[in-house]
Amino acid sequence: MEHEMFLQIGSDIINADGVLVNTWEALETSVVRTLRSGIIKEKIYPVGPLVRGGDPNRTKMDHDQVLSWLDRQPAESVIFVSFGSGGTMSEAQMEEIAYGLELSQQRFIWEVRPPHGEKTATNHGSLFKLGDGKNTDSLLANFLNRSHQLGLVVPMWAPQSEILEHSSVGAFMTHCGWNSTLEAITNGVPMMAWPMYAKQKMKAAALTEELGVAVRVKNGGNKAEVVERNEIQRLIRRVMVEEGVCMRERVKELKHSAKLALSEGGSSFNSFHQLAKNLKWI
Structure with a gap:
C-alpha cells in the first residue's frame, strides 16, 4: 500500500504548480540541484527549515x-x-x-x-x-x-x-x-x-x-x-x-546558515517570494 501511494505521488507531482521542500540551499546543495535538473525543474522551492514548536498536549x-x-x-x-x-x-x-x-x-x-x-x-x-x-x-x-x-x-x-x-x-x-x-x-x-x-x-x-x-x-x-x-x-x-x-x-x-536562509534575502525567503510571485500569475 505504501509503495503504491509513493508511485501515485510521483505521477501526480508533475501536475503540481510547485513543490515545497523542507530544506535549504546550503544544507543540501547537491540534492536541490539534482531535483531542479529533473522533470519538475523550476517547480522546486526549498523553504526550510520548518520545525515544530512545543507540543500543546504535553504533560x-x-x-x-x-x-x-x-x-x-x-x-x-x-x-x-x-x-x-x-x-x-x-x-x-x-x-x-x-x-x-x-x-x-x-x-x-x-x-x-x-x-x-x-x-x-x-x-x-x-x-x-x-x-x-x-x-x-x-x-x-x-x-x-x-x-x-x-x-x-x-x-x-x-x-x-x-x-x-x-x-x-x-x-x-x-x-x-x-x-x-x-x-x-x-x-x-x-x-x-x-x-x-x-x-x-x-x-x-x-x-x-x-x-x-x-x-x-x-x-x-x-x-x-x-x-x-x-x-x-x-x-x-x-x-x-x-x-x-x-x-x-x-x-x-x-545552524547559522539555517537562520540566514529564512531571513530577508536568504535562499528560503527568496524561494517563498518566488513561489508567491509565480502563483499570482496562474
Missing part, C-alpha cells in the same frame, strides 16, 4: 521536571536519547542502551517506550516507574537506581523541541527522522545516528559522510542485531569527548 509536570533538571546541568553536558514516536526497541536492546549510557558516565535524558512485545503502550507504569525505584520488577529498575543522579528516564514522551533548545544539551541520539534532524541542526546539536527505517538510513549517511555532524552506530537499521553496550559507549565518547569540538563547530555553522 506540564513532566515538561517542568525535565527542563528544571536541565537547568542544573553544565553547558553541553547532556545526551538526549529519543527514537521518535515509532522507535520501539527489543528488551535486549534497551538493556544495552542502559548499560551503554551508564558506562559512558555522561549525563542523559532518555525518552523510553515499551519494548517490542508489549500489548499496549498504555501499560508502561510497571516498566518505567520512576519515583523511589523500589519496583524490582521494572525492566530498568536497577539502572534507574544506579544512575538516578546521572540522568532522567522519561516514559513515553519528552518535550523534544525544548530539550534540544536547551544550552545543557550536547548531543542527540536519534533515529534520524527529518523533523528530529532539523531540530538538532537548527539548535546546533551534534548527533549519534541510529536509523531504523527506510529513508532514515540515507539521512544518517548524509549526516555522517557529507555534513560531518553525526557519528553512526554500527549495524544501525538492522533490527535483527543488537547493538552492544560497548559500541554505544564508544559513540557517546566520540561525540561528547573525542570529536565533539569539531562536530559542534560544524553543526553551529549549519
Whole structure:
C-alpha cells in the first residue's frame, strides 16, 4: 500500500504548480540541484527549515521536571536519547542502551517506550516507574537506581523541541527522522545516528559522510542485531569527548546558515517570494 501511494505521488507531482521542500540551499546543495535538473525543474522551492514548536498536549509536570533538571546541568553536558514516536526497541536492546549510557558516565535524558512485545503502550507504569525505584520488577529498575543522579528516564514522551533548545544539551541520539534532524541542526546539536527505517538510513549517511555532524552506530537499521553496550559507549565518547569540538563547530555553522536562509534575502525567503510571485500569475 505504501509503495503504491509513493508511485501515485510521483505521477501526480508533475501536475503540481510547485513543490515545497523542507530544506535549504546550503544544507543540501547537491540534492536541490539534482531535483531542479529533473522533470519538475523550476517547480522546486526549498523553504526550510520548518520545525515544530512545543507540543500543546504535553504533560506540564513532566515538561517542568525535565527542563528544571536541565537547568542544573553544565553547558553541553547532556545526551538526549529519543527514537521518535515509532522507535520501539527489543528488551535486549534497551538493556544495552542502559548499560551503554551508564558506562559512558555522561549525563542523559532518555525518552523510553515499551519494548517490542508489549500489548499496549498504555501499560508502561510497571516498566518505567520512576519515583523511589523500589519496583524490582521494572525492566530498568536497577539502572534507574544506579544512575538516578546521572540522568532522567522519561516514559513515553519528552518535550523534544525544548530539550534540544536547551544550552545543557550536547548531543542527540536519534533515529534520524527529518523533523528530529532539523531540530538538532537548527539548535546546533551534534548527533549519534541510529536509523531504523527506510529513508532514515540515507539521512544518517548524509549526516555522517557529507555534513560531518553525526557519528553512526554500527549495524544501525538492522533490527535483527543488537547493538552492544560497548559500541554505544564508544559513540557517546566520540561525540561528547573525542570529536565533539569539531562536530559542534560544524553543526553551529549549519545552524547559522539555517537562520540566514529564512531571513530577508536568504535562499528560503527568496524561494517563498518566488513561489508567491509565480502563483499570482496562474
